[in-house]
Amino acid sequence: MLNFLIAFIVGTITPVPLNVFYQVPLIYCGMISVVIFGVIYFLLSRRTMNKVTELVRSSQHDMQANRAERALSTLQEGFKYAKWQFYVKGQINAQIGTLLYLKKDFAKAMPYLEKSIVRHWVAMCMLAVCYMKRNNPTKMALTFEKAIAASRKEAFIWNLYAYCQNKIGERDSAIATLKKGIKKLKGSEGLEASLAALENGKRMKMEYYGDIWYQFHLEKPGAIIKKQTKAAQGRRKMPRM
Secondary structure, three states, X not given: OHHHHHHHHHHHHOOHHHHHHHOOOHHHHHHHHHHXXXXXXXXXXXXXXXXXXXXXXXXXXXXXXOOHXXXXXXXXXXXXXXXXXXXXXXXXXXHHHHHHHHOXXXXXXXXXXXXXXXXXXXXXXXXXXXXXXXXXXXXXXXXXXXXXXXXXXXXXXXXXXXXXXXXXXXXXXXXXXXXXXXXXXXXOHHHHHHHHHHHOOOOOOHXXXXXXXXXXXXXXXXXXXXXXXXXXXXXXXXXXX
16 A cells, blocks of 8 residues: 555665665664654554544534435545555445445445455444345354454454344354353353343343444334333233132
8 A cells, every 4th residue: 555655665765875875784774764664654554544534533423413425425535545554445345334234225235344344343243134134144154253253352243143143043053152252251241141041042132232232223122112011011910810
């Protein structure tokens, strides 16, 4: 990318006069070259990423104000920085894919999510859910595994993975996933609660994770309230004599 190339060229050329005109040993010129390259690359990368971050913040502000189309347009501008810095394209794709998914425009979201950076675990999880909805359990599992490999300490990924496995009828696999997650993240109340629920033949209570769960559009807050109300009414109902 251009930032790397510029830093490399400047770092390589700058020490040359020191050796030619001042007879500075090559080993010291090499050390100076590495330092110059590192400093310049750091500064150029930070400048580029600051611009990308500003675009993302602006798009988030637009989303909060219900200006989704404007938010998408703002994020699209970020692609012009892809040639300057590594991974920028993947980050922008992740942001756009996530935004479209939140709008429930799953068909348009998928191409962006598929080109997302793996470290954006929310985008990867959304992609996995899309595969599940398209009856592609193999790609669903592979995508979840990638998300876990990049963000092992995110308990929600393990829980969502197990939820999707259970939803497609792979209850035993879901239990195995939760047990594996608990080994990695000891003391995770969410994982332990989900494991206990599945082992007892009950539904996983994903509402434990709040908004981050609802943004995947797998369950509506209203639906859960209705279930809880119905259950409460059932408990209060007096038995017939």
